[in-house]
Amino acid sequence: MPDPAPWQEYRRVARKQGVAPALKLLPTACRDGAIAAVPAGELPAGTEILREADLPGGAVAFARGLAGDPAGLELVWVRLGLSQGLLDECLRYLGERRSGEESLLRKQMIQDCLASALNGQLAVEADLLADGSAAPARARYLHQCLSDVDRKLLGLLGAKGFLAGGPGEIADVSELLASVHEMGTT
Amino acid sequence: MTGTVLTEPLLALRDLAAEWATDLRAAGAVLDRDPEATAQLADLPAVRCMAQLLVPAEYGAEGIRVAGHRFNGMTALERTVLLEEFARGDAGATLAAPGASMSGVLIDVLGDDEQKAWFYGRLIDRPTWTFFALTEPDIGSDANALTTSLTPGPDGDFVLNGRKRYVGNASRAGMGVVFARTAPGPLGVRAVLLDTASPGFHAEPLGMLGLRGARFCALEFDGVRIPANRVLGRHLSPTRRGMWAATLTFNRLRPGVAAIAVGIARAAHEYVRAEGSLLTGGAAAEWDQLGYRIESVRNLVQLAAMEVDAGGSRGGHLASSAKAEASRLAEDATRAACRFFGPSARWTHPLLDKLIRDARGVEFMEGAANIQKLIVFTGLLAGKVGHGESFPALNRPLGTGGLPCG
Numbered sequence: 001m002p003d004p005a006p007w008q009e010y011r012r013v014a015r016k017q018g019v020a021p022a023l024k025l026l027p028t029a030c031r032d033g034a035i036a037a038v039p040a041g042e043l044p045a046g047t048e049i050l051r052e053a054d055l056p057g058g059a060v061a062f063a064r065g066l067a068g069d070p071a072g073l074e075l076v077w078v079r080l081g082l083s084q085g086l087l088d089e090c091l092r093y094l095g096e097r098r099s100g101e102e103s104l105l106r107k108q109m110i111q112d113c114l115a116s117a118l119n120g121q122l123a124v125e126a127d128l129l130a131d132g133s134a135a136p137a138r139a140r141y142l143h144q145c146l147s148d149v150d151r152k153l154l155g156l157l158g159a160k161g162f163l164a165g166g167p168g169e170i171a172d173v174s175e176l177l178a179s180v181h182e183m184g185t186t
Numbered sequence: 187m188t189g190t191v192l193t194e195p196l197l198a199l200r201d202l203a204a205e206w207a208t209d210l211r212a213a214g215a216v217l218d219r220d221p222e223a224t225a226q227l228a229d230l231p232a233v234r235c236m237a238q239l240l241v242p243a244e245y246g247a248e249g250i251r252v253a254g255h256r257f258n259g260m261t262a263l264e265r266t267v268l269l270e271e272f273a274r275g276d277a278g279a280t281l282a283a284p285g286a287s288m289s290g291v292l293i294d295v296l297g298d299d300e301q302k303a304w305f306y307g308r309l310i311d312r313p314t315w316t317f318f319a320l321t322e323p324d325i326g327s328d329a330n331a332l333t334t335s336l337t338p339g340p341d342g343d344f345v346l347n348g349r350k351r352y353v354g355n356a357s358r359a360g361m362g363v364v365f366a367r368t369a370p371g372p373l374g375v376r377a378v379l380l381d382t383a384s385p386g387f388h389a390e391p392l393g394m395l396g397l398r399g400a401r402f403c404a405l406e407f408d409g410v411r412i413p414a415n416r417v418l419g420r421h422l423s424p425t426r427r428g429m430w431a432a433t434l435t436f437n438r439l440r441p442g443v444a445a446i447a448v449g450i451a452r453a454a455h456e457y458v459r460a461e462g463s464l465l466t467g468g469a470a471a472e473w474d475q476l477g478y479r480i481e482s483v484r485n486l487v488q489l490a491a492m493e494v495d496a497g498g499s500r501g502g503h504l505a506s507s508a509k510a511e512a513s514r515l516a517e518d519a520t521r522a523a524c525r526f527f528g529p530s531a532r533w534t535h536p537l538l539d540k541l542i543r544d545a546r547g548v549e550f551m552e553g554a555a556n557i558q559k560l561i562v563f564t565g566l567l568a569g570k571v572g573h574g575e576s577f578p579a580l581n582r583p584l585g586t587g588g589l590p591c592g
Contacts, residue, residue, distance in 0.1 A: 115559035127482035131189020141478035
C-alpha cells in the first residue's frame with residue numbers, strides 16, 4: 001500500500017487552489033513532440049500554444065514538447081481534487097438557487113446526482129489509496145470514472161458550466177489532461 | 187488481485203474463505219431449486235464458519251484460526267473479507283447458513299450479559315438459524331414509522347403483536363430479534379429477543395426471484411409473550427436502545443452486504459473470463475475495465491468497513507456509498523456477462539441466470555440504492571463525507587480485525 005501523504009497534497013491543492021498550482025507540484029517528464037500542460041507563466045518564449053485556459057489559480061497552457069507531462073497516478077489524484085472542487089462548486093451554486101420556496105439542494109433528483117458523483121469520487125479515492133500500481137489500463141479506467149463524475153456534476157450547473165474560465169472549463173481541462181496522459185501511454 | 191488495504195492475517199483469512207467457498211456453488215444451485223434443502227449445507231466448511239461467526243471468543247466460539255490470528259467476525263472488515271469470497275461461491279447458500287448473522291450485530295450492540303449468554307449459548311450448542319425483523323408490509327424499513335407493538339402484560343412480561351416482511355431465514359430459525367413500538371416517537375422503539383417456539387409466532391416463506399436459499403419470510407406475531415429479560419437494551423439509556431441501535435446495526439452490516447454484491451460481480455466476471463478464447467480485442471478491454479471497477483468497489487467497501495469499525499458517524503455514510511456502488515456493480519456485471527453470451531445466455535448458462543437474479547436481491551437488502559444515496563447526500567451536506575481525507579481510519583492502527591493467538 002503506497003504512502004498517500006504526498007498524493008493527498010496534490011488532491012488538496014487541486015481542490016482548493018486549482019489546476020495550475022497543482023500542476024506545479026507534479027513530477028514531470030519530457031517526451032519529444034508530445035503534448036503537455038503547464039502553468040502558462042512557465043512557458044518558454046516562442047512556444048506554440050495549442051490551448052490556453054484562464055482559470056482560477058492561474059492560466060494553464062497545452063503545448064508540444066514541454067517538460068510538463070505528469071506520469072502515473074499523480075495526475076489521477078490531481079483530477080480527483082479538481083472533481084472534488086467541482087462538487088464544492090455545485091453545492092455552493094445549488095444551495096443559493098431556489099425553485100419555488102426551497103433550495104435546489106432539497107430536490108431529490110439533485111440529491112441523487114450529487115450522491116452518485118460523491119460515490120464515484122470515493123471509489124476512485126479508495127482505489128488510489130489501496131493500490132499504487134500505475135498500469136496504463138487501470139489509470140485509463142480511473143480517469144474515465146472521474147470524467148463521468150465531472151460530466152454528471154456539470155449537468156447540475158446548467159449554462160454556468162459552459163462559461164469559459166469557470167467550473168466547466170476546469171472540467172474540460174481536466175479531461176484534456178487525462179487524454180494527454182493516455183496519449184503518452186498508448 | 188492487486189493492491190489491497192488488507193493485512194497479512196486478513197489476506198490469509200481471505201484465501202482460506204476462497205478455498206471454502208468452492209463448495210457453495212453446487213449447494214447454491216440446489217437451494218435455488220429447493221430452498222428447504224438445507225441438510226446438504228451442514229458439512230460445508232463455509233457454512234460451519236458462518237454458524238459461529240459473530241459469536242465472541244469469550245462465549246466459547248472457536249473462531250477461524252489462520253496465520254496466527256483468530257477471527258470471530260466481530261469487525262465489519264472481517265465480515266467483508268469472508269462474505270465477498272463466500273458470495274463469489276454462492277450468495278444464496280451463504281445467506282442460507284445458520285448463525286448469528288444480522289441478529290448477532292444487534293446483540294453485540296444491545297445485549298446485556300444474560301441475553302448474550304442465552305443467544306450465544308444456543309448458537310454454540312448447535313447450528314441455529316436466526317432472523318432479524320424490522321421491515322413491515324406497509325412501511326418498509328422506516329423504523330420511525332413501524333407499527334408492530336410491544337405492550338406490557340399483566341405479569342411483568344410483554345406481548346408482541348404485528349407483522350413483518352422480507353425476513354431472511356425466519357421459517358427455519360430458532361430465535362431472532364424483532365423491532366417493535368412501546369410508545370409513539372423514536373424513543374418508543376425497542377428490540378426484543380424472540381424464541382420461535384413461542385405460541386403466536388408464525389413465519390411464512392415468500393417466493394423470491396433470487397437468493398432463494400435465504401428463505402425470506404412474512405412474519406405474524408399474534409400475542410407472542412416476550413419475557414421482560416428478553417427486551418434488549420434494558421441496561422442502556424432510552425436514547426441508546428431503539429433507533430440508535432438499529433442505525434448502528436445497519437451501519438455495521440452494510441459493508442457486508444456490499445461485499446456480497448462484490449462477490450456476485452466477481453463470479454460473473456470470472457465466469458466470462460474463463461471463456462478466454464472468446465475474449466479478444468475490444469471485448470477483452472471492456473472486460474478488463476470491469477475488472478478494475480470490481481477492484482475499485484472492493485477497496486471502497488473495505489475502507490468503508492474500516493471506518494465503520496473505527497466508530498463515529500462517518501462510517502455509516504461511507505457504508506451507504508459502498509452499498510450503493512456495490513449493488514449497482516453486481517447488477518451491471520451480471521447483465522454484462524449475459525450480454526457477452528447473447529440473448530440465449532440465461533437459458534444456456536444457468537449460473538449466469540442465477541447470478542443475475544441474485545444481484546437484484548442485494549439491491550434491496552439493507553436499503554435500496556436510492557435510500558443509500560439519500561444517506562450519502564445527508565452526510566455530504568453535514569460535512570461527514572466528501573470533505574478532507576475520506577478514509578482517515580486507514581492511517582490508524584485499527585480495524586484489521588482478529589486477535590493474535592498461539
